[in-house]
Amino acid sequence: QSALTQPASVSGSPGQSITISCTGTTSDVDNYDFVSWYQQHPGKAPKLLIYDVTKRPSGVSLRFSGSKSGNTASLTISGLQAEDEADYYCSSYTDISTSVLLGGGTKLTVL
Amino acid sequence: EVQLVESGGGLAQPGRSLRLSCTASGFTFGDYTLTWVRQAPGKGLEWVALIRGKGFGMTTDYAASVKGRFTISRDDSKSVAYLHMDNLKSEDTAVYYCARGPGFCIGGVCHREYYLDYWGQGTVVTVSS
Numbered sequence: 222q223s224a225l226t227q228p229a230s231v232s233g234s235p236g237q238s239i240t241i242s243c244t245g246t247t248s249d250v251d252n253y254d255f256v257s258w259y260q261q262h263p264g265k266a267p268k269l270l271i272y273d274v275t276k277r278p279s280g281v282s283l284r285f286s287g288s289k290s291g292n293t294a295s296l297t298i299s300g301l302q303a304e305d306e307a308d309y310y311c312s313s314y315t316d317i318s319t320s321v322l323l324g325g326g327t328k329l330t331v332l
Numbered sequence: 333e334v335q336l337v338e339s340g341g342g343l344a345q346p347g348r349s350l351r352l353s354c355t356a357s358g359f360t361f362g363d364y365t366l367t368w369v370r371q372a373p374g375k376g377l378e379w380v381a382l383i384r385g386k387g388f389g390m391t392t393d394y395a396a397s398v399k400g401r402f403t404i405s406r407d408d409s410k411s412v413a414y415l416h417m418d419n420l421k422s423e424d425t426a427v428y429y430c431a432r433g434p435g436f437c438i439g440g441v442c443h444r445e446y447y448l449d450y451w452g453q454g455t456v457v458t459v460s461s
Contacts (some may be wrong), residue, residue: 257447259377266429266454267369267377272447310377314446320392321367321434321448326376 225250225311225324232330234286238299240325243311244292249322251292255314257285262307262324269307271296298329306331341455352405352415352455354430355427362386362435364409367448368415370426380421380428383413387437390439400423419439420459427454 222229226244233239243256250256258271269278274293274294294313298305311324340352354366367382381394381404392404403416413430431448 259448261377266451267431267448268451269447269449272445272449278449305383308376312447315341320395321369321379321382323369323379 222317225313226326227309227311227324229325230328230330232332233298233301234332235303237301238297239301241296241298241309241311241329243294243296243313243324245294245313245322246292247302248317248326249315250289250294253314253316254322255288256287256289256294257312258285259310259312260307261310267310281304301331303331321327334432336432336450336452338428338430338455340450341457343460344457345461346421349365349416349418350420350457352381352417352428352430352457354415354452356411356413356432359432360438361406361411363438364432365434366404366406366413367406367431367433368413369429369431369448369451370424371429371454372423372426373459375426377458378426382434383416384435385437387440387442396434396446417457419459422459425457425459429454 254274256274257269261267274289275287287296310326315322335357337355365384368380383392383404401419406413430452432450433448434446
């Protein structure tokens with residue numbers, strides 16, 4: 222069982238906005254602004270979408286945004302497109318180990 | 333352009349060994365932490381191990397599921413990171429990705445970043461008799 226909890230699946234129609242949640246604890250998400258998000262298309266390598274809760278690497282669409290409230294971080298995708306259909310993973314720094322903490326992943330379906 | 337290329341995957345019998353390589357280009361390899369992440373068929377991502385650069389003392393960390401069986405190392409002169417896997421089990425069957433990060437040291441200044449910014453395409457490891 223992953224230390225960060227994500228919904229197994231979310232869906233939305235083209236043009237809509239969706240939000241994927243990532244719930245942690247006071248050892249990670251709640252007390253540290255070091256949440257990152259990754260996108261993975263089937264058969265492909267993961268790609269960094271968001272780091273440090275809200276920052277986007279160069280080249281990542283403005284449609285992707287991150288936020289955090291308490292022990293829950295969120296990834297919002299606005300103006301959904303068919304190409305956004307993928308798996309999304311959150312990750313966070315944790316103060317109880319030196320490992321990389323990952324969520325279980327969320328499958329996004331664009332209807 | 334930053335590139336990470338994994339190799340060395342294949343079919344291995346339970347109890348045998350394999351060594352994976354991650355060859356990097358496009359950045360100063362020795363400055364960065366390198367991480368291995370795996371993905372079992374139909375499952376999510378699982379962190380496996382990481383090795384920090386010289387600036388962080390080249391220390392290593394392992395997931396509990398592989399500690400004592402897997403060894404991560406690096407050869408900065410060749411820009412290659414390795415994952416030596418001993419006593420393989422069927423549950424080690426997965427695509428293994430190497431990724432850059434988290435964290436790096438440049439010019440004596442170390443940055444404790446907490447994300448993986450570049451990933452390789454992965455190499456497939458199948459453990460079966």
